[in-house]
Amino acid sequence: MTDSSPRSSTTEPSPPPPSASTSSPTTPIASSPQIYIHPRREPFEHGLLPIPKLIFSDGTQSLASIKDKLLSLSSSSSSESTHRVNSAAIAETLQISPDHARLVLDTISSVLHNDTDPLVNAKPSEIDDVGIGVFDLVVFLYVQSYKRLLPKGHRDSAAVADVWPSTSAFDGFLSALTPLQLVRSNSRRFMPSQADEEAHQLSYLQKHLGNILALLADTAEGEGEDSLVLSIEKLEHLGFLVYFGEKGSERTPLSQNAPFFANSDPDMPAVPVPAAQVLDWLLQNIASTLEHISERVSAKENGPTVASDQDVPMTDVGSTSAKASTSARGPSFIEGISKSSYVKHASDLKGTSLKVINCHESVIYILAPLRYATVYGCSDATIVLGAVGKAVRVEHCERVHVIAAAKRICIANCRECVFFLGVNQQPLIVGDNHKLQVAPYNTYYSQLEEHMNQVGVVPTVNRWDQPLALGVVDPHDSLSHPAGVSEVQAESAICLDPDQFTNFMIPNWFGGEAVGSTKDNPFPLPDAYMVSQQRNHKNLGEIKHILKETQLEESRKRELSSTLHACFKDWLYASGNIRQLYCLQGD
Known part of the structure; x- marks a missing residue:
């Protein structure tokens, strides 16, 4: 079952073409022609940790024994058949430190697909007691082998040069950097398109789903070791990686889209099905989605862009006009803001994820509750993020001030940035960073506490001054690295001098927005x-x-x-x- 190549199945036909006339009323249909399978972006964008001992490149060989050991250390109750492990069991099994084991739990809680899982709703003091389900942990560990798509150069290099400063306060010591650092400091990175990223993630899953299913499957009794079956409960663990949905529709459980479980009696346990049959069905759907993405990209290149395109084009960074856009399924985008001030409220955003990309010499206010936020490729800007209940990622930024109230934040490959934070978990610092500073949260707006309550950010817990630095090299990128560099720890952040700390006042731009009750900074300031x-x-x-x-x-x-x-x-x-x-x- 470690071979993930498609297998023929006599019980499940290929998905029908768009014409309804070709389908028989008695033939089970994997999904309607308008609904496609998609990768969940969250584990790929916010769930990868640059800890070498979490990365297994030998397929199921190592993870199978790790799964068995985790199961032996797990706890389960009569009312809950899910085997769960705490950070101590994770540290023992993976041979990592207790701090890194706790980081694994915190990271999984921020990207888990099931919002009803006890880990998602646990208080910080309860996380160790609650733990994580073994099979969700195994899927999380498997995708640590994922390699991100390489960023591509911007289509208008002249526009980039116009807004990205040619000199910097740290240019004087570039000669002291390693060749790896020098290359990175001189390269301007731009986020791949949404369509390219989705196709890249689906291609990864297409290659590895066979192994992942083998780790989730059980051996059928009396059928020999090679006969693997998958129960409806085990199938739902794949919801960590993929989902069905289109055009803003709610994500439905995988079992409701699977033809072999779709008509199961809710009062009767569903009979497990051959894992090979599940694999065939998933691969057929992935192939259909990849073809659909290719057709949409081709149509965009040859015709006008439609509002529902999942791949939102970049705005030239030299533009002085603000651009915000929203795709039907994906995050909202704020792109290419230059030399301007810009504000977005909750009513202006669709969905719960946001990406701020390639904004320069600007002040950007996102006064809304969010689940995920990404700040990428910005310089000489101030960015205020309202309340982010899952995770913030700030990457490839220079001389940026980020003000964020969030559950957690990851900072990667940034220079001379200051982070004013109200965060419930330790700030995570990875990659090639220089001269970073952290400080306590320093602003408010009238609806801030309401938004924090909506997404679960707690004002009484602020770990802004406990940054955790991991490796300077991210093993999830697709670059080659000199030998030994992977062992170097990332440069951490220092605390801002209290004498340099000031409050940041948000202008009263609310207009028609409802006025909230927040009158002051909800995060208590440290004494100094x-x-x-x-x-x-x-x-x-x-x-x-x-x-x-x-x-x-x-x-x-x-x-x-x-x-x-x-x-x-x-x-x-x-x-x-x-x-x-x-x-x-x-x-």
């Missing part, structure tokens, strides 16, 4: 930052009092006022904040 803030407020009050009480002639008062205004104007231009005033005036 609170003392610094109080000292700054006191100093400001004293200066205002001195200016008010100073006895000056009218001409001297006008001169002082003019000087203060001139200095303030100089600061507005030097800091780039003058652009925000123009944007506010325009709105």
Whole structure:
């Protein structure tokens, strides 16, 4: 069963072509012609950890024995047949540290497909006791072998050069970097298209589903070791990787789309089916989706783009006009914002995932509850993310300030960025990073606490100052790396000096939006930052009092006022904040 090549099946015909006249009323249909199988982006985008001991490249050989050991260490109750393991069992089986084992649990909880799983809803103090189901863990471990699609160059290099600074504060020490770091610092990366990524993920699954099914399947009694069968419960574990759905429809359980389980009596346990039959059905559906993607890409290249295309084209980064777009199934996009201020509310976004891509010299406000958020390829920008209940990923950014209230955040390959965080889990730092700083959360808007409650971000737990750095090399990229580099740990982040900490004020852009109850930062400030803030407020009050009480002639008062205004104007231009005033005036 380790061979994932398609097998012929006498019990399941190929999916019918779009014409309904070719299907027989008595023939089971895998899915309607309008519904395709799709990969879940979450485990591929937010669920990969650069920990070498989690990556198994020998198919089922190692994972089969790991599964057996996990099952022997697992616990199950009479009311729950699912075998679950805690971080201690994970650490013992995989020979990793307790911190890394806990990281595995935290990561799985952020990408798990089943929102009713106890791990998803567990409080931070309960996660170890709840643990994770063994078969979900095995699927998670298998996909750690996935290699991301290489980013491709932007179609308009001149536009990139126009907004991406040619010099940087850290250019002076580039000569001290390793060749790997030098190559990465000089390459501008752009996210592959959604269609390319989906096809790449499906191709990976097409190659490896045979092995994954072998790990989930049971051996039929009396049929020999080579006869593997899959129960309806085991099939649902594949929901970690794939789902059926189209045009904004709700994702349905795989068993409801599988012809061999679709008509099962809910009061009677479904009879397990041969794993080879399940594999054939899945491969047929994947092939159909890959063909569909190819047709859509071809149609886009030869004709006008339609609003429902899953592959949302990039906006040229030199454009000064804002662009936001939403695909029918995938995340909303904010792309190519340059030298502007931009705001999005919950009513402006469809879906619960967002990607901010290639934005430069701008201030972007996302004042909405989200499940997932990605910030990619941005520079010299401030990005405010409202409340993110699952995971944030910030990648390939330079001189960016990110303000986020989130369950967890991963920072990869960034330079000279500052992160103002309210996070319930340790910030994860991976890849080639330089001069990163972390600080406590520093803003609010009127609906912030309502949005945090919606997505499950807890204000009483903030681990902003406990960054966890992993390897400088990401084994999930498709690049070749010099020998020994994979053992180097990523540069971690340092805490921002409390004297440099300031609150960030969000302009009142709500307009027709409902006004919430949040009046202040919901995350308590650490003592050092609170003392610094109080000292700054006191100093400001004293200066205002001195200016008010100073006895000056009218001409001297006008001169002082003019000087203060001139200095303030100089600061507005030097800091780039003058652009925000123009944007506010325009709105």
